[in-house]
Amino acid sequence: MESKALLNENSDLVLISGMCVAEVLTMQGVFTFSSMLPFFxxxxxxxxxxxxxxxxxxxxxxxxxxxxxxxLTDWLDAKKIYLAGALVTLFSCLGFATLVDGFWSAIIFRTLGGIGLAGTYMPGLKALSDRLSGKVRARATSFYTSSFGIGSALSFLIGGLIREWLPWQSAFWISASCALVAFIIVWKLLGNYPNTTGLRSGLRSLDFRPVLKNPKAMGWIACYTTHNYELFAFRSWIVAFLAFALTGSLGNLEIQPSTIVFIGVLLGMPSSVIGNELAMRYGRKLVVVSIMVLSAGFSVAVGSSVGLAAPLIIGLVLAYGCFVTGDSAAITT
Incomplete structure (x- = not known):
């Protein structure tokens, strides 16, 4: 009995680790543009x-x-959605590396990239949770959502470093290669998960009226919408903000804004896990609201920090990077 339990634990660990690695890999094209925004x-x-x-x-x-x-993951195996999303991500990165030369072409392939993220991030979480149960599922969710932070951090770092040493297109070639590896990992790692809802029941999942009539569900949806708005706005503009705010104030310290953001996003990674653990202990609503209030405070502080000493600006950005992700797993679990 003990050996069987140990086998299940090892199997769960491989599954969780593999999906987290795949998520990090598919994230490599998400913030590459933002990391080089001052250049563009x-x-x-x-x-x-x-x-x-x-x-x-x-x-x-x-x-x-x-x-x-x-x-559609209520109708189809989420693995299939994920694999399709990884391919769209691959093509969006390849297109950005080879065809983009300005505003309109960038719009096209950034749109494809957003569709690719939609096909990998949450469907990947669904594919993972479908194959787990109990507390393992809850903790796997926190680790998976925190891997979004690792992927984001590396995306900023790779974009900044590539721009310094190689043509900017190289960053998107790397992102495309990562998406291909993620596709292979998920294809090999996940077994097929049979559809138990049936076609008619699955199609009902596209009817949003029951959700719209559920005040509790709409409350959490509004909460997650606000979280994503804040998170993506922060990560889209923070490199450009730092490039402006730190101009002439770093002295002899040579550090790229994208490197600062990399550190900040990486520091924020465990905050998602910690936030979920606190939510499980003290109540989800209390913890999520508390983190959001603190995050809003740091947002105002960062926006008002222009003209302050460089160490203080950097410190505020790093702290904000922690709080902006602190409620992620607690909301989505």
Whole structure:
């Protein structure tokens, strides 16, 4: 009996680890553009509105696509949705590396990237949770959602470092390669999960009326919408903000804004796990509301920090990076 339990634990560990690694890999193209935003302002002669569209269209495509693709996981094995999303991510990165030369072409392939993220992130969580149960599932959720932070951090770091040493297109070639590896991992790691709902029941998942009539569900949806708005706005603009706020204030300290963001996002990774553990102990609503209030406070502090000493600005950004992800797993579990 003990050996069987140990075997199950090892199997769960391999499953969770593999899905987390795959998630990190598919994330490599998400913030590459944001990490090089100061460069693209000059390279493509962008204004702030155009830069905002290129950044925002990604998340707009994600928002629309995720409602459909996650609903389809009630009908289809989430593994299939994930594999399709990984392929879309692969093509979006390849397109950005080979075909993008300005605003409109960037819009097209950033849109594809958002669809790819919608097909991998939440469907990946569904594929993982379908194959787990009990407390293992809850903790796996926190580790999986925190892997979003690792992937984000590496995306910023790779983009910044590549821009310093190689042509900017190289970062997207790397992102495309990572998406291919993620596809192979999930294809080999996950067995097929049979559909038990049937076609008619599965199609009902595309009917959003029961959700819209559920005040509790709509409350958490609004909560997660707010969380994502804050998270993506922060990560889309923070490199450009730091490039502006730290101009002339670093002295002899040579550090790329993208490296600072990499550290901040990485420090925020365990906060998602810690937030979920606190929610399990003290209540989800109390913990989520508390983290959101603190995060809002740090947001105002960061936005008001221009003109302060560089160490203080950097410290505020690093702290904000922790709180902005602290409620992620607690909301989605």
């Amino acid at each position: 302002f000059e390279e493509w002669a962008l204004d702030s509105i155009e830069a905002g569209w290129i950044s925002g269209i990604y998340y707009g495509a994600y928002m629309i696509s995720v409602m459909i693709l996650v609903s």
